[in-house]
Amino acid sequence: MLFYTENVLKFAFSIETSAIDTELHNPDDKNIFGILGVPFDGTTSYMPGARFGPRSVREASYNFERYNLFLDKTLNTEVYDFGDLEVVHGNFKKTCLNLKTTISEILDMGLVPLTIGGDHSISYCILKAMEENDGLNLQNITIIYFDAHMDLRNLYMGDKYSHATVMHRIFDMDPKDMIQIGVRSSSEEEVTFAREKNLSIYTSYDVDEKLEEIITFLKNIKGPIYLSIDIDVLDPAYAPSVGTPSSCGLNPKQVEKLIYSLKGKKIVGFDIVEVSSTSIGDITSLNAAKIIYDVLFLQ
Numbered sequence: 001m002l003f004y005t006e007n008v009l010k011f012a013f014s015i016e017t018s019a020i021d022t023e024l025h026n027p028d029d030k031n032i033f034g035i036l037g038v039p040f041d042g043t044t045s046y047m048p049g050a051r052f053g054p055r056s057v058r059e060a061s062y063n064f065e066r067y068n069l070f071l072d073k074t075l076n077t078e079v080y081d082f083g084d085l086e087v088v089h090g091n092f093k094k095t096c097l098n099l100k101t102t103i104s105e106i107l108d109m110g111l112v113p114l115t116i117g118g119d120h121s122i123s124y125c126i127l128k129a130m131e132e133n134d135g136l137n138l139q140n141i142t143i144i145y146f147d148a149h150m151d152l153r154n155l156y157m158g159d160k161y162s163h164a165t166v167m168h169r170i171f172d173m174d175p176k177d178m179i180q181i182g183v184r185s186s187s188e189e190e191v192t193f194a195r196e197k198n199l200s201i202y203t204s205y206d207v208d209e210k211l212e213e214i215i216t217f218l219k220n221i222k223g224p225i226y227l228s229i230d231i232d233v234l235d236p237a238y239a240p241s242v243g244t245p246s247s248c249g250l251n252p253k254q255v256e257k258l259i260y261s262l263k264g265k266k267i268v269g270f271d272i273v274e275v276s277s278t279s280i281g282d283i284t285s286l287n288a289a290k291i292i293y294d295v296l297f298l299q
């Protein structure tokens with residue numbers, strides 16, 4: 001158990017963290033994931049509840065089989081679940097400090113952080129920890145984010161750190177490239193910024209109309225990838241329990257195909273955010289757990 005964590009419920013297929021043998025971990029080997037829940041929704045602007053995301057996504061994870069029919073493969077990815085971060089509700093700054101410390105500890109163990117949010121603001125802290133950790137240069141990393149929104153505002157209601165500004169803060173860290181998929185909601189300021197900076201923008205209509213082209217584009221990405229999935233990329237029909245729902249979104253099969261197109265890529269970090277389910281069996285949690293399951297199968 002890490003210093004700032006508590007463990008309520010482990011993700012399905014995860015191994016007891018006491019079984020970790022750090023001697024075995026070699027960065028050239030297959031990815032070994034370390035799951036961390038971040039039950040923080042202090043920057044949510046519309047529907048609160050993302051603090052319940054980690055718990056409900058883990059609960060939904062017990063619904064899946066270890067064998068994947070479409071891939072004809074049994075899951076054998078090594079994954080440890082460290083439980084939830086100790087957050088300071090309403091205080092992004094203190095929560096971010098705890099998160100950076102804990103992600104650094106996970107990186108020091110040679111594990112790839114797999115974070116379950118929490119609102120989207122947390123992605124910045126994860127990448128900041130990766131930047132500050134020796135050996136990870138953000139300038140070599142492509143950021144792929146699935147999101148209904150661009151999250152590219154410079155400030156939101158005067159705040160620099162928010163779920164609505166998170167991708168601008170990450171852009172400020174100068175990653176190799178940023179690719180947004182499924183977007184359908186933006187301010188004029190954000191779209192102007194994205195175009196000026198030559199970010200790759202694939203709207204939800206692009207996913208409908210040129211899915212194969214996007215899959216080819218993703219397959220051709222060179223170098224390491226950080227993947228951030230805001231579950232509101234799905235249409236509210238498939239993910240109603242989110243902080244900021246937006247109509248005309250993706251369906252789960254499209255997301256599955258896009259995730260599978262990343263097979264063989266080096267994923268250095270992954271987060272899934274904005275699930276705000278409060279009930280067992282909620283479809284939003286189910287779809288979020290399914291995406292984690294798909295990412296674990298990419299090995």
Ligand SMILES: [Mn+2]
Nearest residue numbers: 120147151230
């Ligand atoms: Mn977002």
